[in-house]
Amino acid sequence: MDISYDDFIRTTDKERHWPAVNYFWKKLEDNGDIYPEKYKGYYCSGCEDFLTERELVDGKCIYHNLEPELVEEENYFFRLSKYQDKLLKIIEKGEVKIFPESRKNEALNLIKAGLKDISFSRSVKNLPWGIPVPGDNSQVIYVWADALVNYISALGYGDKNPDKFEKYWPADIHVIGKDNLKFHALYWPAMLMSAGLSLPKEIYVHGFVTSGGQKMSKSLGNVVDPFEMIQKYGSEALRYYLLREISAYEDGDFTEEKLKNLYQGDLANGLGNFLARVLTMALKMEINARLKTESSVAEKIKETSKIIEEKMSDLKFNEALAAIWELISFGDNYINKNEPWKISDSKQKEKIIFNLIAILEGAAEFLAPFLPKTSKKILANIEKSENIIKVYRGENLFPRI
Ligand SMILES: [Zn+2]
Known part of the structure; x- marks a missing residue:
């Protein structure tokens, strides 16, 4: 998928x-x-959490369709209830x-229904690989104060050298799946707040991505292998599908047919x-780089840029x-309207090709975050110097399959 990371x-x-994690736990304890x-509760191994009444239908977890087990233990608890009013205010405002918005309302409804304190540790017998609770070796720290703290432990929180933590925290945005809402919007x-740290700005x-209208599952045999799709269609095509076809806010569906x-x-x-049409017409031409873009073309590019900026701020x-x-x-309509192949005046033709290259270049630059390889390949076909623009016919970006 051509995705990279700075740290692992x-x-x-x-x-x-x-x-x-130790440092964080002690902060909460000191507070x-x-x-x-x-306590006693219904524990779903899929959720790795105890379920509330509302999360149980016919005795099964609504997320995993699993029958939870009744568990009784003595553990450490975190006073989530104490933060109920503050959470409500912070999220509402x-x-x-x-x-x-629908997820915001979901979080608000969870808070309004009343927050109970949450179990924060497990017996070391059940989770032998866990991080020991400071001062109590019989208990290990449960997922909340372990996994969630990973966001800041990666930045050196509690370390002698807090440079990265001070630079990057609070996070501008947490990107999460809808099944993680409760943990990121309420617990975290x-x-x-309990540890006296700043809150992420956005969540x-x-x-979810469904397959042929249904949840992906091994038993249904509809699990899509992304590596296979990349091999057949290329990473750019799969990126395009996920970003274009899957609504940013709702569930989306995947089929190979689509x-x-x-x-x-x-x-x-x-x-x-469009790329091939423009390059074919511009090939072997030397285009004056000092020409001015036609106002309708310049406006269209500017308008596109504005729309993209707006849409991206809402992801x-x-x-x-x-x-x-x-x-x-x-751009296609611009070609059809102007029919450059019918124009005998070379100056006139040059102007039209110049405008088409501006559209192509604009589109390629806008595409950079979405289809980085495609964007680069398009721009590599256009050679610009101070006075002259030349184009080359590069490889076919999307060959027939
Ligand atoms: Zn579950």
């Missing part, structure tokens, strides 16, 4: 992660938010902006064809891409 850390990292208590901010909650159609339609016939990738394809079809 696991919660098993005893040098960077474990000391940070009086951790206490021991015996958008101090932590949760979007889309409450824990951060973006995306949906991927094939998008590949042929939007990529090969849409973008690929509506699909709508940002739609705007780029609008620009491409504007």
Whole structure:
């Protein structure tokens, strides 16, 4: 998928992660938010959590369709209830902006239904690989104060050298799946408040990808292998599908049929064809680089840029891409309207080609974050010097498959 990362850390990292978790736990403890208590509850191994009444239907977890087990233990608890009013205020006012709005409301409803304190540790017998509770070796720290703290342990929280933590925290945005809402919108901010740390500015909650209208599952045999799709269609095509076809806010559906159609339609016939048309006409021409872009063309590019900026600030990738394809079809219409092959006046023809290259270049630049390889390949076909623009016919971006 051509995705890279700056750092990689696991919660098993005893040098960077474990000391940070210890430090964090003690902060919460010092603040009086951790206490021991015996309790009993329905535990779902899929959720790795105890379920509330509302999360049980016919005795099964609504997320995993699993029958939970009744568990009784003495553990340490975190006073989540203490933060109920603060959480409500912070989320309502958008101090932590949760979007889309439907997820924000879901979080608010969870808070309004009443927050109970949460179990924060397990017996070492059940979780032998866990991080020991400071001062009590019979208990290990449960997932909340372990996994969530990974966000800041990776930045060196609690370390002698807090440079990265001070530079990067609070996070501008947490990107999470809808099944993680409760942990990131309620537990994590409450824990951060207890530790006296700043809260993430935004939480973006995306949906699930279904396969042929159904949840992907081994028993249904509809699990899509992304590596296989990349081998057949290329990483750019799969990126395009996920960003364009899957709504940024709701669940989206994947089928190979639709991927094939998008590949042929939007990529090969849409973008690929526009590129080929422009390059074919401009080939062997030396175009004056000092010409001015026609006002209708300049305006269209500017308008596209504005729409993309707006859509991206709401992370509506699909709508940002739609705007780029609008620009491409504007370019196609520009060719059809001007019919440059019929023009004998070479100056006139040069102007039209100049405008087309401006559209192509604009589209390629807008595409950079979405289809980085495609963007680079398009721009590599255009050679610009101070006075002259020349184009080359590069490889076919989206060959027939
Ligand atoms: Zn579950």
